[in-house]
Amino acid sequence: GAVVSQHPSRVICKSGTSVKIECRSLDFQATTMFWYRQFPKQSLMLMATSNEGSKATYEQGVEKDKFLINHASLTLSTLTVTSAHPEDSSFYICSARVINEQFFGPGTRLTVL
Amino acid sequence: QKEVEQNSGPLSVPEGAIASLNCTYSDRGSQSFFWYRQYSGKSPELIMSIYSNGDKEDGRFTAQLNKASQYVSLLIRDSQPSDSATYLCAVPYFGNEKLTFGTGTRLTIIP
Numbered sequence: 001g002a003v004v005s006q007h008p009s010r011v012i013c014k015s016g017t018s019v020k021i022e023c024r025s026l027d028f029q030a031t032t033m034f035w036y037r038q039f040p041k042q043s044l045m046l047m048a049t050s051n052e053g054s055k056a057t058y059e060q061g062v063e064k065d066k067f068l069i070n071h072a073s074l075t076l077s078t079l080t081v082t083s084a085h086p087e088d089s090s091f092y093i094c095s096a097r098v099i100n101e102q103f104f105g106p107g108t109r110l111t112v113l
Numbered sequence: 114q115k116e117v118e119q120n121s122g123p124l125s126v127p128e129g130a131i132a133s134l135n136c137t138y139s140d141r142g143s144q145s146f147f148w149y150r151q152y153s154g155k156s157p158e159l160i161m162s163i164y165s166n167g168d169k170e171d172g173r174f175t176a177q178l179n180k181a182s183q184y185v186s187l188l189i190r191d192s193q194p195s196d197s198a199t200y201l202c203a204v205p206y207f208g209n210e211k212l213t214f215g216t217g218t219r220l221t222i223i224p
Binding site: 001032034043044046049091093097100101102103104105106107 | 145147149155156157158159162164201203205210211212214215216217
């Protein structure tokens with residue numbers, strides 16, 4: 001299947017700081033990428049759909065000013081968690097769509113102290 | 114509301130036996146169906162996709178689709194301890210590129 005990478009894999013930050021997570025499609029171009037969040041022992045929650053060259057579409061209840069998404073190229077989407085707080089601690093996972101299938105990156109575990 | 118339902122488990126299966134995972138979906142217009150495997154602490158991995166009624170086999174995995182019954186299943190033959198994981202059923206609803214996930218079935222293979 002298609003390969004999606006994420007960086008960093010793990011980040012620990014202080015409350016109030018901003019954290020940027022990168023999602024890259026390594027062997028294909030992805031016009032659409034998705035960002036998910038997963039809390040322990042819970043299912044995936046879609047946060048937003050990222051389309052190359054246009055504004056992201058956020059799911060209901062997700063603050064677009066807090067979770068900034070940029071999809072500047074066909075191989076890179078970034079998620080910035082602004083002014084992070086402990087409740088933002090979670091596992092953030094991106095995915096990219098290839099024709100009908102979605103492939104997930106390895107995820108970024110964010111811990112906000 | 115578009116829904117994907119799975120038995121949450123946990124499902125325990127002896128090593129070497131067949132594990133059967135089930136999923137139902139609410140939208141008759143759905144055209145494609147996916148099974149993902151997620152190990153604890155890891156991201157989901159696509160293991161099967163199915164688009165037509167009937168069976169699709171890939172190694173030890175068989176996906177079965179019945180659109181009339183709005184039912185899709187995953188069979189794992191000769192279950193191995195390494196198959197222990199949470200299995201997620203995912204359906205993109207008709208005309209919608211976003212996936213709707215079931216809550217997942219936690220499978221444990223007992224040596």
